[in-house]
Amino acid sequence: MVKIQENIILAPMTSWLVGGPAEFFCLPEKVEEIQEAQSWAQIKGLPVQVLGGGTNVLISDQGIRGLTICLKNFSGLKAQETHERLTIEALSGTSKSELLKTFLKYKLGPALFLAGIPGDIGGGVAMNAGVGEMITPREFVEITDWIDVLRPNGEIVRLQKDQLKWDYRHCSGWQPGIILKVGLSYPLNPDPTILDQVKQANKIRLSKQPLDMPSCGSVFVNPPAETGYKAAQLIDSSGLKGFTIGRAQVSMKHANFIVNTGGATAKQIWQVITHVQQVVLEKTGVQLKTEVLRLGEWK
Ligand SMILES: Cc1cc2nc3c(=O)[nH]c(=O)nc-3n(C[C@H](O)[C@H](O)[C@H](O)COP(=O)(O)OP(=O)(O)OC[C@H]3O[C@@H](n4cnc5c(N)ncnc54)[C@H](O)[C@@H]3O)c2cc1C
Known part of the structure; x- marks a missing residue:
């Protein structure tokens, strides 16, 4: 039986290190435990919230009502060479860094965009995580073949990539449910320079991003490419670098x-x-939208 705990503070499970308690909380390791936890919540009439690596969420100080299922212990992946492709099956709580290591072992291109994106594979699919640089591949949509989803009724369905709707930093068409497993693949065309490219990309990130401080990465999505705007430039040119409320600050570095x-x-x-959104709108006419997702009770 999966262990359900009460009143567990979620801040340490997020990259921002903020957030109040989960009313109920569990850390399943197996599919059956996730199913068990989901039906436990249903019997009690409680909502279920899934947490991956917690690197793209802002959890309320009031915490999350109902059951939070954290998938960080639900991990493991299998890789095999099939039909000139590397094929990978990963449990959704497997970290992206494990996936990166697997692609690096075979010297394959996806290692480059995965370098520096934290969190889990399930969160990577849910967010269609990726990078802005014009490299191939650059987003989860390009390496994902299928996902297994646990429906609220306990059924597990396999959805192929083209049954899903992939957008910039968002994937839909699989809800409601919990992503359990992800099937990924990539052509076996090794690039002997990939490790050097990954090291270089990490160096650039380290020089441009405040990776020594708790954050959630980019808070706002870039406006549509045709506008030519980048969120960071709009915020910077609105004079907001360093803007601080309490202990929350617009980074001086990015x-x-x-x-x-x-x-x-x-x-x-x-x-x-909200202050950044308001000032950028006033000064530039652009309405910034958040990439980060708010979870929990916000009244
Ligand atoms: C320093 C830093 C740099 C970053 N750089 C990038 C970057 O370059 N590119 C980029 O795209 N992102 C970046 N991010 C943001 C973040 O890492 C990605 O969005 C990541 O994919 C989120 O994964 P996660 O496991 O942490 O998801 P979480 O934050 O835990 O969850 C995100 C959403 O997905 C849902 N979810 C997670 N797992 C599942 C599941 N198994 N089933 C159903 N729903 C699920 C959650 O409920 C939530 O709604 C960065 C973050 C940080 C802290």
Whole structure:
């Protein structure tokens, strides 16, 4: 039986290190435990919230009502060479860094875009995570073949990539449910320079992003490419670098990052987000949309 705990503080499970308690919480390791947890919540009439690596969420200081299922212990992947492709089956809680290591072992291109994107594979699919650089591949849509989803009625369905709707930093068409497994593949065309490229990409990220401080990466999505705008430039040119409320600050290093300078609350981070949106709209006419997702009770 999966262990369900009560009143567990979620801040340490997020990259921003903020967020109140989960009313109920579990860390399943097997599919059966996730199914069990889901039906436990249903019997009690409680909502279910899934948490992957917690690197793209802002959890309310009031916490999350109902059952939070954290998938970080639900991990493992199998890779095999089939029909000139590397084929991978991964449990959704497997970290992207494990996936990166697998692609690196075979010297394959996806290692490059995965370098520096934290969190789990399930979260990578849900967000269609990727990078802005014009490299191939650059997003999860390009390496994902199928996903297995646990429906609220306990059924597990396999959805092929083309049954899903893939957008910029969002994937839909699989809800409601919990992504359990992800099938990925890529042509076996080794690139002997890939490790050097990954090291170089990591160096650039380290020089441009405040990776030494708790954050959620880019807070806002870039406006559509045809506008020519980048969120970071709009924030910077609106004079908002360094703007601070409490312990939440628009990073001095990268204007699209909001960092927790130590002990920030979710409320402070949200206040900074809304202030940035308001000022950028006033000064540039552009309405910034958040990439980060708010979870929990926000009234
Ligand atoms: C320093 C830093 C740099 C970053 N750089 C990038 C970047 O370059 N590109 C980029 O795209 N992102 C970036 N991010 C954001 C983030 O890492 C990605 O969006 C990542 O894919 C989120 O994965 P996660 O496992 O942490 O998801 P979480 O934050 O845990 O969850 C995100 C959403 O997905 C849902 N979810 C997660 N797993 C499942 C599942 N198995 N089933 C159903 N729903 C699920 C959650 O409920 C939530 O709604 C960065 C973050 C940080 C902290």
